[in-house]
Amino acid sequence: MLITKDIKLADVILQNYHLIPIISRFGIKFGFGDKSVGQICTQYHIKTNFFLEIVNAFNDKDYKPYEKLKNMSLSLTVSYLLKSHYYYNKVKLPFIENLIDSLEWEGEDNLKNKNVLKKFFRQYRKEVNEHTANEETEIYPYVLELEQNYNNTGKVSVSFLEKLKTKSIKDYADTHDELNSSLLDLKNIIIKYLYPAENKDITVQILIEIFKLEKDMTDHTELEEKVVIPVAEKIETELKKRY
Amino acid sequence: MAVKFSFLIVEKSYIIRSGLMQIISNFYETGVVNELHNVDTLLKKLSEVNADVLIINAKLIAAVPELILDIRKRFEQLKLVVFAGTRREADEFPGFDLKISVDEPKHLIVEKIQSLINEIKPKKDNNLSENLSEREKDVVKQIALGKTNKEIGEALFISPHTVITHRKNITGKLGIKTVSGLTVYAILNNLIKIEDAV
Missing domain, CATH: 1.10.10.10 (Winged helix-like DNA-binding domain superfamily/Winged helix DNA-binding domain)
Incomplete structure (x- = not known):
């Protein structure tokens, strides 16, 4: 289903509940009655076109939003990516870690299994944290600065010119693969090799959470690789020519 | 880990491409499915995606018959599937491992592709046993x-x-x-x- 601005947001959610975290990432709170997507976007000062591209891409894996997003301001995509980072680091990962923490095994393996899983997950969390922190302090600010200076025909600061000379967006070749592999490993470990825990409902919950997180992160990476990096690269090349 | 095959579909029409994607996605052995709209970058794409099965519209081949010979030479393991509007049209193309036509019913197409998959499976399937030595x-x-x-x-x-x-x-x-x-x-x-x- 293609989501448009005239559809009621309630219907959108009822049709695909996976959009719930995406919508809350935009700051939208429930209890919105029969308002349409367009009305709610206006109420929350969200750019409707941008919102539609993001939810449609998440809703339908064959929907490719990249071309349209490339024509919108990068600051929109970047601010959305920042919100996803928050969601991963502060909401989802701690939640999964708590679930892992509450697993119980019978007998002497309890401590071993718990510790080994926890250690693995902590390590993964740390990697995600470092990865997103690097993007937030290095990549995104540079990308935004590129866009700002590209649109600005006035005077350019010396410090930016210096950056333009020394930096290259290409240097930020990504390490998403490693993060992805860790999630895949964790799925295989739990599904195939971990001795079943006593509280199997929690095991099920953990697995479902991992699958959801994986899908969310894949979409996230695609936004970076197919929108932010190529657009920034293009702007960078032109700015390097200009100055 | 189960063996998955990589498919490459070459077809201009979006409608037909998505129809083929839909059929291909039904097989357990299906891994990555890539799409191309024309044959311009076909050779490059084939090595990039490391395709096991190539499915191509007969009309695209008709214009460049030498391309298929070239592909045969370079990618010996690759299975070639041609599809055409009618079965008679498909028969005009020799050198393919499988021919399908748009007017065939679903079960026939599925059976044909499954047997093609079964043919290549043993070659890739050398470590299905999950026990470590x-x-x-x-x-x-x-x-x-x-x-x-x-x-x-x-x-x-x-x-x-x-x-x-x-x-x-x-x-x-x-x-x-x-x-x-x-x-x-x-x-x-x-x-x-x-x-x-x-």
């Missing part, structure tokens, strides 16, 4: 202890190159790729003690 267990143990390929080679009296081959096979069998993941596996299976892990 004793040697592979030794390697997992060393990885979990935090050793480098060179160190593992020295410890087990094998070349670093052999270590890499073992690692590839281990990942293929277990579905675990990262060092931390393999460490978890090693501890859960009592190959090493948790205190010894890095």
Whole structure:
């Protein structure tokens, strides 16, 4: 289903509940009655076109939003990516870690299994944290600065010119693969090799959470690789020519 | 890990392409499915995606018949499937492993593609058994202890190159790729003690 601005947001959610975290990432709170997507976007000062591209891409894996997003301001995509980072680091990962923490095994393996899983997950969390922190302090600010200076025909600061000379967006070749592999490993470990825990409902919950997180992160990476990096690269090349 | 095949569909029309995608996605063995709109970058794409099966519209071939000979020569293992508007049209193209036509019913098309998949399966299917050999267990143990390929080679009296081959096979069998993941596996299976892990 293609989501448009005239559809009621309630219907959108009822049709695909996976959009719930995406919508809350935009700051939208429930209890919105029969308002349409367009009305709610206006109420929350969200750019409707941008919102539609993001939810449609998440809703339908064959929907490719990249071309349209490339024509919108990068600051929109970047601010959305920042919100996803928050969601991963502060909401989802701690939640999964708590679930892992509450697993119980019978007998002497309890401590071993718990510790080994926890250690693995902590390590993964740390990697995600470092990865997103690097993007937030290095990549995104540079990308935004590129866009700002590209649109600005006035005077350019010396410090930016210096950056333009020394930096290259290409240097930020990504390490998403490693993060992805860790999630895949964790799925295989739990599904195939971990001795079943006593509280199997929690095991099920953990697995479902991992699958959801994986899908969310894949979409996230695609936004970076197919929108932010190529657009920034293009702007960078032109700015390097200009100055 | 189950063996998955990579498909490449070459077709101009979006409607037909998505129809083919829909059919292909039904097979258990289906891995990645890539699409191309024309034959311009076909050779490049084939090596890029490491395709096992190429499905191409007869009309696109008709314009460049020599291309198929070239593909045959370069990609010996690749299975070639041509599809056309009618069965008679499809028959006009020799040198293909399979011919399908748009007017065939679903079950026929599915059966044909499944038997093609079965044909290539044994060739790729060399490590379906998920049990690690004793040697592979030794390697997992060393990885979990935090050793480098060179160190593992020295410890087990094998070349670093052999270590890499073992690692590839281990990942293929277990579905675990990262060092931390393999460490978890090693501890859960009592190959090493948790205190010894890095």
